[in-house]
Structure formats: structure tokens, C-alpha cells
């Protein structure tokens with residue numbers, strides 16, 4: 001990460017996690033977090049959580065929802081949406097952002113539309129959604145890159161944000177818990193470690209993972 005790109009002002013890009021649901025998995029509560037990137041050129045939302053219950057999700061996770069549109073959250077203020085991947089708990093709020101660009105890897109979009117039991121397809125293809133299907137790495141905004149990170153799904157991507165000397169990475173489910181970054185196994189997990197992030201934000205842990213720190217697991 002030697003060619004770090006300076007932004008207009010130091011610290012101008014910030015990342016804020018927002019809890020949009022709690023899942024109940026094997027007796028544990030697992031949050032679902034989405035992340036807002038405030039950038040001088042626009043406001044980016046990474047993943048959209050869920051806004052309604054669906055029998056398939058209820059059966060698997062008994063979720064409690066805190067939908068973005070029912071929180072003190074400015075839905076209209078989001079300029080760009082990114083889906084790290086299209087599992088149901090990451091795209092269930094996409095319908096709130098009809099008409100705005102939603103960036104996803106093309107492989108992920110194809111798989112979500114084609115494979116059985118991959119996601120809730122009507123959430124992926126809610127009316128009037130405008131997907132921008134990406135092939136590989138792109139710069140979304142100055143200092144904000146989308147990078148493919150296969151592992152959790154073949155079409156997963158992470159968002160690399162230049163917030164300081166080292167980047168922050170918004171990982172989606174590339175790692176579901178901290179141990180998967182402590183001992184990376186998938187291509188995506190190795191990529192995140194190779195980026196040497198200051199913080200790695202996971203979708204299902206409230207606090208960010210930091211390298212070299214004894215990280216507490218996120219369950220509570």
C-alpha cells in the first residue's frame with residue numbers, strides 16, 4: 001500500500017457501523033452490521049441488512065430487525081450502495097435504494113440470480129434496482145476501492161478505504177468472526193490480511209478487528 005492516495009483533507013473519509021438486526025445462531029446473538037462511508041464526494045452504504053421478515057430467514061436465524069428505514073437514518077442521503085455479497089441479510093434493504101447505483105461483482109449477481117437457496121431472490125431483484133455489475137477491482141471514489149475477495153462466496157468483494165496511514169477494510173462476511181482473520185484460510189481472508197488494515201470491519205461483529213491486538217469475539 002505504498003501508493004496511498006491523499007484525499008482532500010486529513011481524516012475526510014469516515015466509516016460508521018450501524019446495527020440493523022440481531023440474528024440468533026446456535027444460542028448466540030449475532031449482529032448484522034452495515035457500514036456508512038462518509039466521503040467528500042458522496043455517502044456510500046455498504047450492505048443494506050433486512051427490512052422485513054421472510055419465512056426462510058425466520059427459520060434459520062429468528063432475527064430481530066432494526067431496519068434502516070425505521071431508524072434515525074437518512075436513507076435519502078445515500079448516494080451509492082455497495083453489496084459485499086447478496087446473501088439475504090446483506091441485501092434485504094436494497095429496495096430502499098431504487099434508482100441509486102448498487103455496486104456488486106458480476107459473479108455474485110449471476111450466482112444470486114441463478115443458484116437455488118442462495119438468497120431471497122425477490123430481495124435481490126426488487127423493483128427498479130439499478131445494479132452496476134463489476135468485474136474485478138475498481139476505484140469507486142478517490143481512496144475507496146472495491147476488491148474481489150472470494151471465499152465466503154465466489155463473488156464476494158471487500159471495500160478498501162484509505163482513512164490514514166493504513167487502510168480500513170469493510171469485509172462483509174469474508175470473515176464472519178475474528179478468528180478467520182487471525183488465521184486466514186480463504187483467498188479473501190488472505191487478501192484482507194495482505195492489505196495490512198488498521199481496522200477490518202466485519203458484518204457480524206460490532207467492533208472492528210485490528211491486527212496484533214487480542215481481539216475479543218463479538219458475541220455477547
Ligand SMILES: [Zn+2]
Nearest residue numbers: 085087152173
Ligand atoms: Zn453471507
